[in-house]
Amino acid sequence: MADHGADSEVGTLRTVMLHRPGAELARLTPRNNDRLLFDGVPWVSRAQEEHDAFAETLRNRGVEVLHLTQMLTETLAEETARHRAITTTLSGLHLGDTLRDYLARALADCPPKELTGYLTAGIRNDEVRGGHGLVTSLLPSDEFLVDPLPNLLFTRDSSVWIRDRVAITSLAMPARRRETQLTELIYTSHPRFRDAPGGTRTLHGWHSEHVEGGDVLLLAPGVIAVGVGERTTPAGVERLARQVFHAGLAHTMLAVPIAQERATMHLDTICTMVDVDKIVMYPNVADSLQAFAVTAPDADPNGSDSSTFRLEVAEPEPFLLAAAKAMQIDTLHQIDTGLDPVTAEREQWDDGNNTLAIAPRVAIAYVRNDETNARLEDAGIEVIRIEGSELGSGRGGPRCMSCPIARDPLPA
Incomplete structure (x- = not known):
């Protein structure tokens, strides 16, 4: 692994990019907040206090924090x-x-x-x-x-590192499309990335078919799950799969259909990894979530064209079963949050399943999701609680607000 990159969701986090909310959040009004994808008008100073505490929590755990606007x-x-x-x-x-x-x-x-x-x-x-x-x-x-860009807060969406390459995503909503243009500029022109040994190699791009980073989960080295729903399109998954297979970055991609609704806009609003073989998942969809395993047996990393090889798409299987097969483990354990349907819906809306793993069995979560956090701890996960009453008004939790730039690779 190079100085920048990630091969999983749970390898020890070393560097992360955040965006501290600023003047763009103060531009939200009751007249434009819906168009700019916020469910309310946040209290900006409180949102900044909550975000500062989030960043300090990461630093206290040895994580280097990069700020998007400074970069x-x-x-x-x-x-x-x-x-x-x-x-x-x-x-x-x-x-x-x-x-x-x-x-x-x-x-x-x-x-x-x-x-x-x-x-x-x-x-x-x-x-x-x-x-x-x-x-x-x-x-x-x-x-x-x-237009202002209040959704810059959610740095996960505009880029995602897949091993030693960064995928510049293509955001579906008009209010967000400029975000990836700025993100691409940072990765291609900032000295930290431009002058890295060998340069920083990119995938996809803001001009390509829609893929958003919140839909991309690195389940294990070589295994990527991508949600297909409100924000990420089937064509976007196909384009990303071809590029990933062509570059030899993965052997399996799981295409996971999700409901095209605000409450489940991304796959990471439904589930996130908290250990190498453990996942926390919205219980109301756990039994119905399906996955199509996509592979490319004929892909040639030395070839010049990623559009010519054949993609094989398997019949759909239950997500946890398909994931375990691809990860080559016996079981991908779903942490049973044991919540009744109403409580589950409330805590899912409050990003209870949108955790940020900073190491195996260590995750950051919003403090308000009492039941989900308690069940995580019962399963042996250390939960680091942060405030997020104002940060969550744009529908995003700790994972949404963070783009890992470098994680330790998982042991082979």
């Missing part, structure tokens, strides 16, 4: 990266030539930290000075010309 600011010190960021941000057809040209010039003159602020917190029409034209005249004064 972006350092990336934007380089002229080519600045130009790419500005060009992609202003590519929307709603701006018109006059306003786009004005904003391009204005943003080009901003120092890196200020530019980061505009790219993440957005630009309102009444904040434009000197760019008057037809578009600015006709739009309401409080209309966003560049």
Whole structure:
């Protein structure tokens, strides 16, 4: 394993990327929070306090914490990266030539930290000075010309490391599509990744079929489960599978259909790994969750084209059975949370199953999910509890808020 990379969900976590909520969260209002995918308007200062405590919890366990906006600011010190960021941000057809040209010039003159602020917190029409034209005249004064990105909080979604490569994902919702453009910029242009030995190799890309990081679970070295539902499409899974098999990064991918609902938007809202052979799972779907095992016996890592080899798709099987077969273990143990259906639904909505493993049998979880956390501890899992009353308003738990950059590989 290189300095950056991961081959599982539970190897000891060494480096993680977070995003501390900032001005972009303060841009949420009752009029735009639904469009920007939040279930409410969070108390920003409390959300920051909760996130700071989360980051400190990780540091206290020896994890290096990288902050996305700091990495972006350092990336934007380089002229080519600045130009790419500005060009992609202003590519929307709603701006018109006059306003786009004005904003391009204005943003080009901003120092890196200020530019980061505009790219993440957005630009309102009444904040434009000197760019008057037809578009600015006709739009309401409080209309966003560049939308804020409050979902940057959930760094898991815009990239996922698969062994020593990083998959830049393609986010399905219009409110989130710019996130992966910024993430890709960091991985390709920040000195930490650009100058790593051999460089940082990427997979997929924001322009590809939809795959979101919250749907991707590294069950074991060589075994990847991908949820297919509200955010990740079947075509996205196929594209990622071809690239992963072509690069020799896995031998099996499990395509897991999930309900296309807000409460189960990603596979990691339903289940997360907490040990090499243990998983916590929403009990209301545990018996019905299915998986299609995808393999590519003819894939050639030395070949030049990932689109020519044949993918084999097995008949669907119960998820836990298919996963155990692929992982080559007797049983993938589901931790029985033993919750009645109503309590299970409540704690699943509050991200009770969205835990972040920082080592085998050690997981971070929201403190409010009393029943789920108690059952985890009964199963021998150390649960590190964090507050998340405000952080959870965008529907995401500790796993959603963290992108592992480096984990220790699991023993062979």
